[in-house]
Amino acid sequence: MKQLAFFLLTLALFSCNPGTETQKKAQSRPNIIFIMSDDHAYQAISAYSNRLLETPNIDRIAKQGMRFTNACVTNSICAPSRATILTGKHNHLNGKIDNRMPFDTTQVTFPQIFQDNGYQTAMFGKLHFGNNPKGVDEFKILPGQGNYINPRFITNEGDTTITGYVTDIITDLTLNWLQEERNEDEPFLMMYLHKAPHRPWWPRPDKFAEFTRKQFPLPETLFDSYENRGAAAKTAEMNLLTHMMYSHDSKIRPETLEEMGEKVQPSVREFRNSFYGPYGRANEEQKAAYEPILDSINNYFKANWPGMTDREKMIWKYQRYMQDYLASISSVDDNVGRLLDYLDESGLAENTIVVYTSDQGFFLGEHGWFDKRFIYNESFKTPLMVRWPGVVEEGSVNTEMVQNLDFAQTLLDAAGMEAPQDMQGESLLPLLKGNEDAWEREAVYYHYYEYPAVHMVKRHYGIVTEEYKLAHFYHDVDEWELYDRLKDPNELKNVYADPAYASIVTKLKADLKDLRKKYQDSVELDQHYIDLYNQ
Ligand code: SGN
Numbered sequence: 001m002k003q004l005a006f007f008l009l010t011l012a013l014f015s016c017n018p019g020t021e022t023q024k025k026a027q028s029r030p031n032i033i034f035i036m037s038d039d040h041a042y043q044a045i046s047a048y049s050n051r052l053l054e055t056p057n058i059d060r061i062a063k064q065g066m067r068f069t070n071a072c073v074t075n076s077i078c079a080p081s082r083a084t085i086l087t088g089k090h091n092h093l094n095g096k097i098d099n100r101m102p103f104d105t106t107q108v109t110f111p112q113i114f115q116d117n118g119y120q121t122a123m124f125g126k127l128h129f130g131n132n133p134k135g136v137d138e139f140k141i142l143p144g145q146g147n148y149i150n151p152r153f154i155t156n157e158g159d160t161t162i163t164g165y166v167t168d169i170i171t172d173l174t175l176n177w178l179q180e181e182r183n184e185d186e187p188f189l190m191m192y193l194h195k196a197p198h199r200p201w202w203p204r205p206d207k208f209a210e211f212t213r214k215q216f217p218l219p220e221t222l223f224d225s226y227e228n229r230g231a232a233a234k235t236a237e238m239n240l241l242t243h244m245m246y247s248h249d250s251k252i253r254p255e256t257l258e259e260m261g262e263k264v265q266p267s268v269r270e271f272r273n274s275f276y277g278p279y280g281r282a283n284e285e286q287k288a289a290y291e292p293i294l295d296s297i298n299n300y301f302k303a304n305w306p307g308m309t310d311r312e313k314m315i316w317k318y319q320r321y322m323q324d325y326l327a328s329i330s331s332v333d334d335n336v337g338r339l340l341d342y343l344d345e346s347g348l349a350e351n352t353i354v355v356y357t358s359d360q361g362f363f364l365g366e367h368g369w370f371d372k373r374f375i376y377n378e379s380f381k382t383p384l385m386v387r388w389p390g391v392v393e394e395g396s397v398n399t400e401m402v403q404n405l406d407f408a409q410t411l412l413d414a415a416g417m418e419a420p421q422d423m424q425g426e427s428l429l430p431l432l433k434g435n436e437d438a439w440e441r442e443a444v445y446y447h448y449y450e451y452p453a454v455h456m457v458k459r460h461y462g463i464v465t466e467e468y469k470l471a472h473f474y475h476d477v478d479e480w481e482l483y484d485r486l487k488d489p490n491e492l493k494n495v496y497a498d499p500a501y502a503s504i505v506t507k508l509k510a511d512l513k514d515l516r517k518k519y520q521d522s523v524e525l526d527q528h529y530i531d532l533y534n535q
């Protein structure tokens, strides 16, 4: 009996040990799926707010992991945000201050470190740099912004065009790599990068039909007149009524506009290219699915637009905008669901970190705007959710000020790799493990550059704490703005000159100076980038 018990115990220990070891090894080298959408506002994720849309699949990541409510970017624009994510450095150091500057590929990016440490790495979707990505074994990326319909991809083996809808295709490529191409014995890093819901918001035909039947609640600040704000808000060109384009954005056919002549502005030639550029890629079968929906939008416009007041026009444009933007996200959500289902079915879910984020936030009619760029909340903040079974507590919420600057170090830390000394973020691992005491950051630094350019948002940098936001618009103008984030969450009143805030201004200015120093930004660099831009 004793002998049998001993035998069983030895067997149990023996069979247990390798299991635990494998588990440990797997836990220390988890797979990573980094999902990033383009311009996906947190206001359009139901884990944050279901005012506009249900996103049950993206919400699964939040429900089974951690949702960050104060995640933000260092510079609210596409390619710079991606450069910050990849290098773990602010744009004034990685040099990718705006969408135009080339990305310096001699820099170390975090996928390269994964690759060097025995991870398989892959990237599918939108990167936005002209250069091919480094550090990824396999990639199929959209050139520049890419296209919604029948998109072209740059790959290791040359260019290819794939028939279909971009969000579905990027997911097909991702799933195919996971199922067929990777080596099951090694961990992987997958960069799964959606183009949607970037402008000009072309949904898949079925979603287009579904969402054009919906109406959405208006944001409180849709009719903002930019009083009590600075010059930058007043001169920005991203107002729905004034700057959103009929054809390019609202899907009014150039022919409709020509027919209406004087009743619409501005010139119709501009609309033809921007409408038939993206839509002209559709084949006959695809067009047949879009046409009836385009007919109904166009017929409504023809019949009603000339008689509408400005207020009614604004509301109509907002509804058209939301219909297409949210329909595009609905496809992202379905496809994230396909990926999560596969992770569950294959058993990969258990040892895979899943991150969901966007390259920045977006205005969904708040302040009457679309687009991003500003340090103001809707564009400054970005969605962030992280699922890691057994490590991150299910359904947890974190309110700390974290940034896209932190992503590289976080993922390296999670996989047990050393981050280069010159990365400027902080690993979020303590927060992910629920150890908030280990987190000391109280303020973040922001710097936007792309001016003059589309949407005309002036250059500015600033400091943001949970309570306040102080921004300096330093180019073209010399203006400061201060917002009391707790008392004025919609950021409608610049209180910089209010004597009641004088001591706060003094303190924040000193802290901002320290932050600029800490991150090695300076007046000289500001000027350097203005000079470079003017060359
Ligand atoms: C395009 C868009 C702009 C957008 C920039 C940058 N116009 O120029 O509205 O601000 O990209 O976006 S569109 O012709 O594509 O509709 S970013 O996400 O790449 O930074």
Ligand code: CA
Binding pocket: 038, 039, 077, 078, 198, 359, 360
């Ligand atoms: Ca973007």
